[in-house]
Amino acid sequence: MIQLFLRDVGLSVRSGGGFGLALIFFLIVVTLIPFALGPDQSALAVIAPGVLWLGALLACLLSLDRIFGLDFEDGTLDLLATSPLPLEAVYVAKASAHWLTTGLPLSLAAPVLGVLLNLDYETGKILCLSLLLGTPALSLIGAFGASLTLGVKRGGLLLSLLVLPLYVPSLIFGSQAVRLVGQGLEFDVALILLSAISLGAAAILPFASGAALRINLR
């Protein structure tokens, strides 16, 4: 399992793996926002938490179909299915590799990009924390969606259609936490609920996703 995890991380970090793509996409989204909404500093500060969360979420979507897609096409996934490793563990390894290569860098980059949107330092810290707690759920749900749409040709659009409604709770709690900090209010509850979703996803989705993989490989 650890081998598989390291292999996936290695594959995505090497050139052509799309490691930097999510970050660049995030940067572009953040750059485009002031063009769309005007350069007013105070207005940007108000919408910054939501925009940064949404940008990170969309950047996460980009690399989802790579999680299983390439391995399914060249038959690696069939070999993995016949190996002693259960498919649930394959899912966990691949989802955590996805998180390490997209969720983690996005969370760390978000406060830096927040500077562009006039986000102050304290709020930036909480933004980083909320993304760290929330992005595991994004990777887990996304990998589940990827395992559902495995057999579908050109399933990228369908994958986003299935996954985005599932992202709603994480997005609500995550951006709410950052907004509450901005208003100087208590934000613990939102962060706790956000982590609860990540942990719940980690508890339930391996079984759902394992079942979906098994159906697709049948």
Add this chain to the structure above:
Amino acid sequence: MNSKPIAPTLWDRFWRLANPKTFMGWSSRVLPWIAAAAAASLCSGLIWGYFFTPDDMRQGSTVKIIYLHVPAALMAINGYLLMFVGALVWLIRRQHVSVLAAKAAAPVGMVMTLIALATGAIWGQPMWGTYWVWDPRLTSFLILFLFYVGYIALWSAIEDEDTAADLTSVLAIVGAVFAMLSRYAVLFWNQGLHQGTTVTMADGAKQENISDVFFQPLLLSMAGFSLLFLTLLLIGTRTEVRSRRLKVLQERERIE
């Protein structure tokens, strides 16, 4: 070793109803009655509600949209519940009819969600002064709509019927969990304009909520919508069973 054949229990008989052949048999006998009952209660409920109830003191005649809005919303939620149960039964007992019923329920439920959203918007314009607000109830219905769309899209994207049935069932179950989560997450996110539940079955609570003048026709039209849903569900499921049979016939033709 002459063991007697075990008599089928009530439980076995219940599941035998889901056998495709028996299902086609009893559903064709039941369908006209349910359809007639649906038409009768819908017509009488709606006509009673629209023409023979007084206008509300504050809301005027706009109150009458309740006879479409509440039953549609009721069936939108129950439709998803039915899909969830159908998916579970398919994954556990491999009853083809149950997953076909879930497949047939999805478009009906989606249209009910749309009706609830549309009538709500039409009512909201004169009452709240806006067609749409990001209120928890409205938002969760929009999300429910997205779940229906995703489920239908996944069905149509996968060619192999059994694979599609399995995968959509997994999606329906996970979706149900996340739909509940979204429902409560949305409550946390924004306080609403939408009033609380006005229709409860408990007698004690009824007094202060909604007066009998409005309640009785509403109950009738709720029954009408439920029967209408059942009718459409049976028709849809029968169509799915027939289309499966057609496919088998075509395959057989090709072999011979």
